[in-house]
Amino acid sequence: MNYRIAPSILSADFARLGEEIRDVVAAGADIIHFDVMDNHYVPNLTIGPMVCEAIRPHTSAPIDVHLMVKPVDALAAMFAKAGADIITFHPEASEHVDRTLELIRDAGCKAGLVFNPATSLSYLDHVMDKIDMILIMSVNPGFGGQSFIPEALNKIRAARERIDAYTARTGREIWLEVDGGVKVDNIREVAAAGADTFVAGSAIYGKPDYKAVIDAMRAELAK
Ligand code: DX5
Ligand code: ZN
Numbered sequence: 001m002n003y004r005i006a007p008s009i010l011s012a013d014f015a016r017l018g019e020e021i022r023d024v025v026a027a028g029a030d031i032i033h034f035d036v037m038d039n040h041y042v043p044n045l046t047i048g049p050m051v052c053e054a055i056r057p058h059t060s061a062p063i064d065v066h067l068m069v070k071p072v073d074a075l076a077a078m079f080a081k082a083g084a085d086i087i088t089f090h091p092e093a094s095e096h097v098d099r100t101l102e103l104i105r106d107a108g109c110k111a112g113l114v115f116n117p118a119t120s121l122s123y124l125d126h127v128m129d130k131i132d133m134i135l136i137m138s139v140n141p142g143f144g145g146q147s148f149i150p151e152a153l154n155k156i157r158a159a160r161e162r163i164d165a166y167t168a169r170t171g172r173e174i175w176l177e178v179d180g181g182v183k184v185d186n187i188r189e190v191a192a193a194g195a196d197t198f199v200a201g202s203a204i205y206g207k208p209d210y211k212a213v214i215d216a217m218r219a220e221l222a223k
Pocket of ligand 1: 008010011033035066139140141142143144145146179180181182199200201202203
């Protein structure tokens with residue numbers, strides 16, 4: 001399995017964001033996870049397309065924009081222009097999920113759906129062909145530093161089954177990302193359930209030595 005570590009800059013020092021991104025990539029990060037909150041879909045407010053554009057020259061790592069916003073389409077288009085590589089959104093926040101997926105892909109980005117702890121995977125039934133990534137939330141969205149909800153493991157297993165069946169039929173790969181409360185001491189269990197891409201905010205940026213944390217995560221994944 002090709003595993004990817006995606007530090008969430010939500011827990012970075014925003015006053016030194018460019019440096020924080022370069023440091024985490026130098027420490028072994030594969031992807032930069034970029035959390036967008038609008039104080040409407042979720043009760044918190046973070047960063048928008050201007051910040052994405054500002055950090056774009058600081059790294060060649062893919063920028064994985066997680067939209068926790070409603071409505072979705074206008075911001076998705078702005079993030080595609082601002083240099084995002086992957087854009088995911090919560091299906092219940094979009095009036096027309098299929099259209100939003102098309103809009104993201106037509107803008108040249110990979111597209112994905114995000115599932116809250118209580119959101120059914122049935123949103124995937126008719127759009128697998130238009131999805132490049134599935135993101136399973138293992139916390140309720142809105143804040144970093146929350147505890148992993150164990151029931152998410154069943155959701156990850158169910159998503160992995162759908163992806164494997166789809167890939168066996170079509171030959172096309174879909175990434176399975178998990179977001180919320182992922183740490184060195186549970187990453188192995190999350191991988192065993194079927195995840196291949198791991199968001200970690202506080203677990204990485206909350207420690208002084210990013211490389212030590214990412215190395216420890218990779219050591220767990222190699223076990
Ligand atoms: C939560 C965000 C997460 C968050 C994860 O709404 O989507 O990406 O930054 O933070 P940790 O890893 O601290 O749970
Ligand atoms: Zn996120």
